[in-house]
Amino acid sequence: PPTVRLADYRPSDHLIDRVELDVRLDPRDTRVTATLALRPNPAGRPDAPVVLDGDDLTLLGLALDGEVLAPEAYRADAASLTLPSCPQRPFTLRIETRLDPTANTKLMGLYRSSGVYCTQCEADGFRRITYFLDRPDVLSVYTTRIEADRETAPVLLGNGNPVEAGDIPGTGRHYTVWHDPLPKPAYLFALVGGRLDRVAKRFTTIEGRDIEIAIYVEPGKAERAAYALDAVERSMIWDEQTFGRAYDLDVFNVVAVSDFNMGAMENKGLNIFNDKYVLASPETATDADYAAIEAIIAHEYFHNWSGNRVTCRDWFQLCLKEGLTVFRDQEFSSDMRSRAVHRIGEVRTLRARQFPEDAGPLAHPVRPKHYAEINNFYTATVYEKGAEIVRMLRTLIGETAFRAGMDRYFADNDGRAATVEDFLRAFEAVTGRDLSRFAEWYERPGTPRVAVSGRYDAATRTYRLDFRQARPGAGADAPPLVIPVSLGLVGADGPLDQAVSDRVKDGVFVLEAAEDSLTFTNVAAEPVPSLFRGFSAPVRVEASLDDAARLTLLRHDSDSFNRWEAAQRVATGLITAQVRGDMMEMTGADRFVAALDTFLDAEALRDPAFAAQVLALPSEGDIADEIGQEIDPDAIFAARRALRRRLGAGLCDRLLTLREALAEPAGTLFSPDAASAGRRALRNAALDLIAVADPATGAELAQAQAAAAPNMTDRLAALSTLALLPGEARETGLAAFAERYADEPLVLDKWFAIQATIPEDGTVERIRRLQRHPAFAMTNPNRVRSLVGSFSLANPTQFNRLDGAGYDLVAETVLALDGTNPQVAARLMTAFGSWRRLEGRRRSLAETALRRIAATPGLSRDVTDIGTRSLA
Ligand code: HT7
């Protein structure tokens, strides 16, 4: 496929100031008339032809300034519309196209989801609706008239504010007209038509605008949208208070649909959501679901400023809106919940998804320099590492300057399509600092390593820390990165706050050179350094600390993140040692169990959510990432399970007591708040450890919990525990669950995922059986992600089976999907991204599966791109 390069960017030769769309919806024969007010762009090439983008379009008519164009005046095919000579003044083009929304299985452009018409235009779906300058730096004011059958589509929604509605007498059809006063790029266009129920509330913005917030869902499910509705309101209030950003239209609509390629989409005034991230009730949604709904509702709402009011000049700048908006939603969730626990979750996600991506063949800079298919760049690197860069910037300049810089960025770029340089310029303007070296973070792939060693001098009561940074693949002349290191010292009895260093300001040392050091004075006894507190930079830290030092941090650090990190590092060390063939170091493991026992004694009931995080060992993926090469997933699984057994056995009595203490009194009303969720999390983490050490007791407890659980969190946790215990109880539990939720596709997704992640030989066969289950559909991305996505991402032993059956299953699914939904197929294929780090036999089997996909004729650009890069 042709490569698009950042270096080749040039402004559009034409601009489109206004767009009038008339969309006559029909399941098979939708007609779209687009009237575009075009003009030459003063910044473009003079006399350039007009070349509009199209994708799979059928042109029915074309007129320039009201005059029908003769066929020789233009060239049109499914992929573009060219007018070789056109007026060098403003003019209008009227374009009529015909669409078949029912046949649109790619879920890009206009399609139908369970009978509801909806659109998805990011990144380049608008060109599947009409010919257009489909690029984010062409901003237009849209007026949209939507017409449809009143019976099947009583609700008709567009971007902006509603201005008119009415019937078309004698036809059974009706229409609405929407006007969006704020210029926007085409990727933010949306419309919806269908039979939907709604919940709504009024809200007055801080600027005094009286608005209506409404959520539209499948009929009969309105009460399941109450939590999402509340989350919208809380997001609005938070953005006003935290960033001074108010909503700017009269209505804010959210629509939930069941067939959706990603999580949600921030279309102006009309967010469209995967229903998984809207619908929640205690009976159907887990605490994790509630938290995800809150975060994604906030994320899409926050885009109204970081993305919509200030948009991206080109798709290379994607992190400008996505990294920044992830940072904003993380801050929101941290304010709504426990900041420390949320930070741990953020880092878990970064390490699980972004670190491996950055270490494999799909690695790319946060701002890529080229792409073949932009839809493949909605990655953990752009989103999560992009957010970490914003966080580092705040750590470097401080909260007050950060807020001032954000205000400046919004003020200077409102209504514009901006770049990463525009973003950094705003912070340079308010701080007077030169951020050009910091900007390197956007340009280079790979996770930097920072090696740290410390030396205590009792005679001078000083402690010296030496830092050395290195970047994988970077040459010796590569400039070092600017790395904020939040740090402090901890002694045997607690933080050593009296120790000071003139290189540390507000708890932050800035590492700017390849090597640097600093010295603390006034250090009474040999300390333990607490480094990268709060995970202050997305790096791998190599610190020469032994387990005793790390357990001191677990016990005494004032930074909760580093307390958790200390336990993770000790566990990682114990597991990797065993993977390498050393027997589990008995005394080391015993000391770890004892330390956790003391920790639980002191803290489990004080902060159950945090305690649950400490008890959750590093995942198999975390261990694989730590080992880095010649990875043997079976050995990792066995070593990790051995340590879990040790913990379960060593802590069994305490865990049983904790479960009692944390049990909710019968009749307690369900609340998804963080404190209640934290208690459930610890109770279920305890169950999990008890079951691995003592399967009989675990099965008994899990069965009782599954039968009596008053909410989905507890029911699913019990079923997940049972699913890991082969036997009759597991199959009965799974069958009962399937029967109870036979009419709940989103709940059955959990049932698919639990079975797909069973780490046993029969799982591939089970998945093949489930692919024939009536509730499974290859056309629905949620189903595919639950069954096959969970398998490839969360079942390392079975995906990486030594007979290649796991790879075959995923490869076959990628190929089966590619013809209908290439975006989802390509994403599924990224599961092979770490293939080069596997041990030899698996490496060769994975490569064969990848080559088999890549050699298949007629592949989409999406899958071809992932295949080419994975094998390069
Ligand atoms: N900005 C959106 C990204 C997106 C997307 C969403 C749904 C379907 C296809 C999509 N392609 C790109 C979502 C977000 O990050 O907010």
Ligand code: ZN
């Ligand atoms: Zn986003």
